[in-house]
């Protein structure tokens with residue numbers, strides 16, 4: 001699983017090193033999964049900040065950690081994946097899936113000018129594939145290096161034109177982590193993160209410098225996969241943030257949800273005030289009961305004719321079912337009688353209660369105590 005380049009760079013006893021990479025064995029430092037987790041938390045803080053607390057610059061500052069760490073994970077993913085084509089396809093697929101949640105979360109509608117980071121990383125993988133096709137396993141020459149750089153620059157230009165998140169320096173950062181793969185970890189980290197930080201002009205950009213901290217603890221282990229979880233987290237968290245934002249910023253929707261769809265109070269037929277909650281209304285009982293007093297005027301109220309009809313039908317149906325089950329089954333089969341007899345009876349009471357909670361009007365009780 002772990003690739004040849006670990007063999008070359010990190011140990012003179014490759015076999016022993018390699019067998020430890022997957023499992024649950026503990027190793028000092030942070031593995032790939034833990035790096036992704038740190039980046040995901042940073043990204044979540046950043047996005048919560050952008051959407052709900054735009055004035056809180058510390059959230060953006062912490063959020064800048066995410067990009068260089070994810071870029072590092074992408075370059076490691078590219079190095080170790082079984083199939084680079086499938087890796088590219090996965091990123092491309094999630095770029096498509098994530099675009100609508102990305103637009104909705106940040107603009108509230110469809111925005112064709114800016115695209116999500118999955119697209120940036122998919123383009124970065126294309127850049128690495130082109131670079132490898134030109135440079136890898138060949139005799140190095142100025143011409144090859146220039147052609148390779150031109151190919152990467154071409155992909156960077158595409159990213160700028162398409163409006164992919166972090167544009168050219170998102171791709172550049174992945175590329176730097178990749179071409180320094182045989183160097184010491186601190187060199188990779190300083191070069192990659194340094195590039196990210198220098199290319200940004202916003203004042204929160206210095207936050208990306210702190211991306212160096214988790215990266216310097218990387219132990220070159222993959223960790224527990226959780227691959228699909230991280231892919232799904234990106235569109236998933238954007239969608240959840242969008243929905244939350246919609247709920248919080250649409251007072252009308254809030255009113256409909258709480259007070260109209262689930263009416264909190266029912267009107268007393270005597271004083272005309274909204275004095276009964278759904279549960280209180282249901283507890284008033286039907287027309288044959290003496291009802292409950294209105295908290296405002298004290299007149300006893302019961303559920304009206306509609307409730308009487310519905311409850312009668314429900315209970316009659318349950319009763320019929322009990323009789324049918326009683327005669328249709330062998331007398332000894334108590335389990336079945338209990339199941340098919342008691343369940344409809346309970347269902348009839350629950351449905352009747354729910355009906356009284358939400359549907360039908362109250363009337364004044366005829367029966368006195």
Ligand SMILES: [Zn+2]
Pocket residue numbers: 268269270271272273275294295296297298299
């Ligand atoms: Zn009343």
